[in-house]
Amino acid sequence: MKAYKETLSFLNTLNLKGIAGRLDEMIHDAEIRRLSYITFLNTLLSTEVSYRVKRRVERNMTGAHFPIIKRMSDFEFGRLKGIGKSEAVNLLDCAWIDNKENLLFFGPPGIGKTHLAIAFGVAAVEKGYTVCFEKIANLIKLLKTAEIQKKSEYRIRKIMKSSVVVIDEIGYTPIEKREANLFFNLVSEMYEKLSIIITSNKSFDSWAEMMGDSIMTTALLDRLLHHARIFNLDGESYRIKNQKKEV
Ligand code: ADP
Numbered sequence: 334m335k336a337y338k339e340t341l342s343f344l345n346t347l348n349l350k351g352i353a354g355r356l357d358e359m360i361h362d363a364e365i366r367r368l369s370y371i372t373f374l375n376t377l378l379s380t381e382v383s384y385r386v387k388r389r390v391e392r393n394m395t396g397a398h399f400p401i402i403k404r405m406s407d408f409e410f411g412r413l414k415g416i417g418k419s420e421a422v423n424l425l426d427c428a429w430i431d432n433k434e435n436l437l438f439f440g441p442p443g444i445g446k447t448h449l450a451i452a453f454g455v456a457a458v459e460k461g462y463t464v465c466f467e468k469i470a471n472l473i474k475l476l477k478t479a480e481i482q483k484k485s486e487y488r489i490r491k492i493m494k495s496s497v498v499v500i501d502e503i504g505y506t507p508i509e510k511r512e513a514n515l516f517f518n519l520v521s522e523m524y525e526k527l528s529i530i531i532t533s534n535k536s537f538d539s540w541a542e543m544m545g546d547s548i549m550t551t552a553l554l555d556r557l558l559h560h561a562r563i564f565n566l567d568g569e570s571y572r573i574k575n576q577k578k579e580v
Pocket residue numbers: 403407408409410413440441442443444445446447448449532571572
């Protein structure tokens with residue numbers, strides 16, 4: 334009993350919570366199955382590693398600030414134009430993240446742009462990558478307050494250190510020239526360092542008007558498009574389709 338108590342205490346001191354949480358069960362199992370010392374040790378360590386990986390994924394999922402969790406398995410490709418199921422499923426391997434490629438989703442409201450962006454983000458977190466989700470309006474707010482607010486500065490730093498940044502809803506709100514500049518600088522810093530997922534209801538040609546500066550917009554698009562997969566989605570709005578179904 335003394336050895337058992339002492340072991341638990343060592344595990345806690347060493348912060349081996351995964352082993353500590355399942356010690357009884359693992360000792361019992363090892364006794365029944367007469368595991369060799371090395372197999373038992375291996376089981377203990379692999380339990381700790383799995384526990385830590387799981388905790389890290391949970392932390393990253395919370396830290397991503399997804400507005401809601403959406404998955405590719407809940408997405409109906411149906412008659413949606415612009416992305417095919419096999420293409421989307423292939424992208425779940427996340428090779429595009431290793432290649433620092435961007436995913437750009439364009440299309441009218443309710444077509445599933447945000448759903449897809451979140452689904453790719455969630456898949457990335459589950460594979461061990463770090464992701465940050467922000468609507469453009471909030472991202473700009475963060476950029477504008479980063480110098481005076483610790484919380485904003487911290488978030489921007491976190492965004493810059495992540496593997497994928499999802500920037501949602503570009504185009505719904507006009508952006509002032511100064512704001513567009515801050516955004517441009519951010520994208521320039523991200524260029525070829527991390528992957529960007531963008532959703533927008535406005536096609537590229539209307540971006541200059543939205544940002545109020547055509548030269549800067551060209552430079553911005555240049556960086557976004559250099560290593561990018563572009564999805565021009567079209568079809569019926571899922572929101573309206575569902576409303577019709579209910580009626
Ligand atoms: P968008 O960002 O293009 O305006 P959303 O991704 O927010 O559209 O989609 C609106 C709602 O409809 C969300 O709840 C989303 O999960 C759902 N939705 C949209 N398209 C699909 C689809 N093809 N399959 C399943 N759900 C969808």
